[in-house]
Amino acid sequence: MFSILQTMWNVFLHMFHRRVTVQYPEEKPYLAPRYRGRIILSRDPDGGERCVACYLCAAVCPVDCIALQATEDSSGRRYPEFFRINFSRCIFCGFCEDACPTYAIQLTPDFEMGEYHRPNLVYEKEDLLINGPGKYPGYNFWRVCGVQIGGKDKGESEREAAPADVHTLLP
Amino acid sequence: MPVEIDVTTVYIEDRPYPMDPEQNLLHQCLSAGFNLPYFCWHPALGSVGACRQCAVKQFKDEHDKHGRIVMACMTPASDGTRISIKDSEAAAFRAGIIEGMMLNHPHDCPVCDEGGECHLQDMTVMTGHDYRRYRFEKRTFRNQYLGPFLNHEMNRCIQCYRCVRFYREYAGGADFNSFALRNLVYFGRDKDGVLENEFAGNLVEVCPTGVFTDATLKRHYTRKWDLEFSPSICTQCSLGCNISIGKRYDTLRRVVNRYNGEVNGYFLCDRGRFGYEFVNSERRIRQSRLRTEAIGPDAAKRHLRDLVASNPGVIGIGSPRASLESNFALRALVGPDRFYAGIPSSELELLRLMLDILRSGPAGTPSLREVESSDAVLVLGEDVMNVAPRMALSLRQSVRQQPIEIAKRLHVALWQDHGVREVLQDAKGPFFIATSSATRLDDIATECCRGAPDDVARVGYAIARALHSSSPEPQDLADNQRAFVESVTNAFKMAKRPLVISGASYRNIGIIRAAANVSRVLPGATLSFITPECNSFGLAFLTGTSLEAAIKAKPTAAIVIENDLYRRLPAPEVDSFFSQCAHVVVLDHLENRTTTRAELVLSTATFAEADGTLVNNECRAQRFFGVFPPSETIRQSWQWLGEWENLDRVIADMSGGVPGLSGIAQAAPSAAFRMSGAKVPREPHRWSGRTAVLANITVDEPKPPVDLNSPLSFSMEGNPDQPPAALIPFFWSPGWNSAQATNKFQEEIAGPLRGGDPGVRLIEAGQGEGIPMASRAAESDEDARLSAPNRDRQGADAFNGALFASVPSAFQPRENEWLIIPLFHIFGSDELSRAAPAVAQLFPDPYLALNADDAAKFGAEASVMGRNLPVRVTPGLPQGVAGLPSGLPPLEGIMLPAWSGISRI
Numbered sequence A: 001m002f003s004i005l006q007t008m009w010n011v012f013l014h015m016f017h018r019r020v021t022v023q024y025p026e027e028k029p030y031l032a033p034r035y036r037g038r039i040i041l042s043r044d045p046d047g048g049e050r051c052v053a054c055y056l057c058a059a060v061c062p063v064d065c066i067a068l069q070a071t072e073d074s075s076g077r078r079y080p081e082f083f084r085i086n087f088s089r090c091i092f093c094g095f096c097e098d099a100c101p102t103y104a105i106q107l108t109p110d111f112e113m114g115e116y117h118r119p120n121l122v123y124e125k126e127d128l129l130i131n132g133p134g135k136y137p138g139y140n141f142w143r144v145c146g147v148q149i150g151g152k153d154k155g156e157s158e159r160e161a162a163p164a165d166v167h168t169l170l171p
Numbered sequence B: 001m002p003v004e005i006d007v008t009t010v011y012i013e014d015r016p017y018p019m020d021p022e023q024n025l026l027h028q029c030l031s032a033g034f035n036l037p038y039f040c041w042h043p044a045l046g047s048v049g050a051c052r053q054c055a056v057k058q059f060k061d062e063h064d065k066h067g068r069i070v071m072a073c074m075t076p077a078s079d080g081t082r083i084s085i086k087d088s089e090a091a092a093f094r095a096g097i098i099e100g101m102m103l104n105h106p107h108d109c110p111v112c113d114e115g116g117e118c119h120l121q122d123m124t125v126m127t128g129h130d131y132r133r134y135r136f137e138k139r140t141f142r143n144q145y146l147g148p149f150l151n152h153e154m155n156r157c158i159q160c161y162r163c164v165r166f167y168r169e170y171a172g173g174a175d176f177n178s179f180a181l182r183n184l185v186y187f188g189r190d191k192d193g194v195l196e197n198e199f200a201g202n203l204v205e206v207c208p209t210g211v212f213t214d215a216t217l218k219r220h221y222t223r224k225w226d227l228e229f230s231p232s233i234c235t236q237c238s239l240g241c242n243i244s245i246g247k248r249y250d251t252l253r254r255v256v257n258r259y260n261g262e263v264n265g266y267f268l269c270d271r272g273r274f275g276y277e278f279v280n281s282e283r284r285i286r287q288s289r290l291r292t293e294a295i296g297p298d299a300a301k302r303h304l305r306d307l308v309a310s311n312p313g314v315i316g317i318g319s320p321r322a323s324l325e326s327n328f329a330l331r332a333l334v335g336p337d338r339f340y341a342g343i344p345s346s347e348l349e350l351l352r353l354m355l356d357i358l359r360s361g362p363a364g365t366p367s368l369r370e371v372e373s374s375d376a377v378l379v380l381g382e383d384v385m386n387v388a389p390r391m392a393l394s395l396r397q398s399v400r401q402q403p404i405e406i407a408k409r410l411h412v413a414l415w416q417d418h419g420v421r422e423v424l425q426d427a428k429g430p431f432f433i434a435t436s437s438a439t440r441l442d443d444i445a446t447e448c449c450r451g452a453p454d455d456v457a458r459v460g461y462a463i464a465r466a467l468h469s470s471s472p473e474p475q476d477l478a479d480n481q482r483a484f485v486e487s488v489t490n491a492f493k494m495a496k497r498p499l500v501i502s503g504a505s506y507r508n509i510g511i512i513r514a515a516a517n518v519s520r521v522l523p524g525a526t527l528s529f530i531t532p533e534c535n536s537f538g539l540a541f542l543t544g545t546s547l548e549a550a551i552k553a554k555p556t557a558a559i560v561i562e563n564d565l566y567r568r569l570p571a572p573e574v575d576s577f578f579s580q581c582a583h584v585v586v587l588d589h590l591e592n593r594t595t596t597r598a599e600l601v602l603s604t605a606t607f608a609e610a611d612g613t614l615v616n617n618e619c620r621a622q623r624f625f626g627v628f629p630p631s632e633t634i635r636q637s638w639q640w641l642g643e644w645e646n647l648d649r650v651i652a653d654m655s656g657g658v659p660g661l662s663g664i665a666q667a668a669p670s671a672a673f674r675m676s677g678a679k680v681p682r683e684p685h686r687w688s689g690r691t692a693v694l695a696n697i698t699v700d701e702p703k704p705p706v707d708l709n710s711p712l713s714f715s716m717e718g719n720p721d722q723p724p725a726a727l728i729p730f731f732w733s734p735g736w737n738s739a740q741a742t743n744k745f746q747e748e749i750a751g752p753l754r755g756g757d758p759g760v761r762l763i764e765a766g767q768g769e770g771i772p773m774a775s776r777a778a779e780s781d782e783d784a785r786l787s788a789p790n791r792d793r794q795g796a797d798a799f800n801g802a803l804f805a806s807v808p809s810a811f812q813p814r815e816n817e818w819l820i821i822p823l824f825h826i827f828g829s830d831e832l833s834r835a836a837p838a839v840a841q842l843f844p845d846p847y848l849a850l851n852a853d854d855a856a857k858f859g860a861e862a863s864v865m866g867r868n869l870p871v872r873v874t875p876g877l878p879q880g881v882a883g884l885p886s887g888l889p890p891l892e893g894i895m896l897p898a899w900s901g902i903s904r905i
């Protein structure tokens, strides 16, 4: 009997405590930028697609929910012909972001992806690609790598010497 | 060839290991299973000590704590040697070397096609170099266009020199080199252009970095770990090189070498490596059709069954490019008497004769490894490079055999590549070529002798005669022929392992007989026949009746498998055959003229979709496995034609029912084979996208397709251990992602694969007078029947004792006619690679070949056999002999050799 009364008293006291329940969805919680939610593909500072279709994210994905196919434009710049993430399988581990050598694939603080139909959770490149660099504003892989692409000749990447003159005889 | 070797003891980290003193420490450490990084050493190319990557610490004796750093690849594994791989100084040295190599290395891995199978990546990880300290400018180079097969990305080079050593010294190429000086060494051609060497594609695997990558793969680029692989056999010539084929998203993506110590070793030719693209061709038949209407597989099969039932006279026409199983299925369906070979008698009789000769011996037929170790070679009437390319690469090594004896005498270890080359200089062992025109191996030939095919045969007979008086003597040899015969004879008398190579290229029976005679009078000789196609010998095991006989039989219905008859016989003959046949069924995978004549076309599997057995030119039966999951619409020929449950049932029926084939079941483990209860996975364990590749179609992942025909699975699940040699889908080992992982699958480096190299020989050297060795006891009666027609056919020239007696008479040029012989092209003569875009780019335009004098009589163009063709001056062609490229559209179907007038236009 006494314990029941004590419990009721405790419950009564709680009415005066600070509330911790968040009125989601009216009220949104703060999520850090590095929160691991919906995955996007970003663009480099010049507006080009960042993903170079290296397949590393697909390889590292523990549930194997990324599939893509590499292709190249006429200037030799590689990009994914298609890029698919099956979010109905994704466990949001963030390994893909970790593996990505170009900062293309990033997890975002958006987790509101509920769907009634699983096929709607299959995102193609059009659904993934955003119009900015995401969390990493400065990086452009093509300015570092040695492959020649449209608008960047051999020797024009960062810390690259001009192409060697193989005809020179100077020591 | 395992010879007695002394075994020495070498101490690694103070533990004793038995080692071969004839080898270097790197070779032996790798054989013993150690992971020791290396770049410039290659098991087939030997050591040069250029990269300094294989450093180990060597100690004087057990008390020496100081030691000194040596290059393992340059140090013999002599007795009592004590080394340490783990030693911290050696490890630091190796890490320093890698760091130096990486100074200029571009930041390319994500877009580098080598990534994921890069030896440089592997070695970098192995040495632990993981952060770049170098902050200065990197050197860059411009790339070159090197043809349709290879990409060039020179920035990635680490100057190991493997490419030049392979290209120039091993493969004999001249148009590729290292250029410039100090830290600016460039590997390429003097200017952009297609690499001339037929083995350039091997640079993809020889180069440890991404400088040379497969340009056909780039068009549908997939990482090695994402490809589903199957062990397969190249179908583009008769040698049967072992290949791994990789598939992703319903297309075949690439072909890589699959080591087989006895056959292809580490290398393929470019036709075999890049010709695979026909599998993805637009010309593929992906749907069966009845007349012009598409038809479902069950209806198609029903139609075929009804047709066979209502036409008791239906005949079957087999094919030398279809597997034994498919040919056998057709034979079983129509009955052995109504099964025809699908090749002209001029070819079939030669094949049967060759089989007879090989059966009765005494000369055995060599594997390519044995070809490589032959020390005197005579080629009779074959343009080896263009007909059986990989053999030409082996022959390039064979000319080193005799000079290498000098190196041995001087105690230069044979793995000391530069040492041996210094000793050898330009010395070449005896290598003789007798053909009707210049060949791509003339540069290493001691002497060449040109003549019409009959004269080639006469030269062969003359050599046999010079070696032994019981062989018949050809009369009135020309002086140059006499001189040639004398040189060959002298060389052969001195040789320990002489080899005679011949084949069916000129469709000349005399050449084959002459080659047999030479091999028979020469003790210790081996005899290698080159056959026209990947399963020519297999077909000859199954039937002795030719395509002409099929036509003569005037059947009302015919079933043709995987064979474009318009490539076999002149078009009018084939046309009339088809018009008198009321019903024609064709099973094939590419549209061709024959499929247009069919009432019923059944969409048939290519080698990449099929499983089966092929018999190569040394009568080695080898199994290939498809990489595509079974499909309803595209089926294998034997599946269309019969009701077998799986491949093993066909093999069981065939090995029981066809004399000589009883051994083929041993070519690979059966479908019931399991390793610890599991199948062998076709996919690497890192295969990606399992839950996403089909997600756009269905989110319920379907269960992997079941493979009834092989012990391989269409999945990444299975036993991760090393499978038996015949079932290795791809080479991979922890820490070894590149092709160098092959090391981990061999009993000894460059030796046989663990458990023995795959394939079974159906005929072993001269065992059992005309009786196939594997079936001697059980089938001797059968076999007597099998070979009897051959002997009859030879009539007067039946074995005379053991030698052929009828020498052809000398070639007589005619007044206004030329003997037109077939000329072969590695890129052009093969049927299927026409549908492979990269290879097709290198097809020559059709031409008429004449020698300079004859060519002068005609202008730039001439008319021959009703066609106007540009005239090409071809060195070596004798007066009165002309040549046409064999099999090259639109010249296919012309029966060569043939006499024809040539006229001006």
Ligand code: SF4
Binding pocket: A050, A051, A052, A053, A054, A055, A056, A057, A058, A068, A096, A099, A100, A101, A102, A103, A104, A105, B110
């Ligand atoms: S890891 Fe990055 S660059 Fe590579 S495929 Fe994935 S998203 Fe593209």
Ligand code: SF4
Binding pocket: B105, B106, B107, B108, B109, B110, B112, B113, B114, B115, B116, B118, B119, B120, B121, B156, B208, B209, B210, B211
């Ligand atoms: S060669 Fe190897 S290490 Fe160099 S970029 Fe290519 S994958 Fe990377």
Ligand code: SF4
Binding pocket: B156, B157, B158, B159, B160, B161, B162, B163, B164, B187, B206, B207, B208, B209, B211, B212
């Ligand atoms: S191109 Fe390749 S094989 Fe040739 S030296 Fe450079 S890294 Fe070595």
Ligand code: SF4
Binding pocket: B234, B235, B236, B237, B238, B239, B240, B241, B264, B268, B269, B270, B271, B272, B273, B388, B389, B390, B391
């Ligand atoms: S030599 Fe013949 S079997 Fe070998 S890869 Fe070339 S075409 Fe294929």
Ligand code: FES
Binding pocket: B026, B037, B038, B039, B040, B041, B048, B049, B050, B051, B052, B053, B054, B055, B071, B072, B073, B074
């Ligand atoms: S492998 Fe020994 S020095 Fe290159």
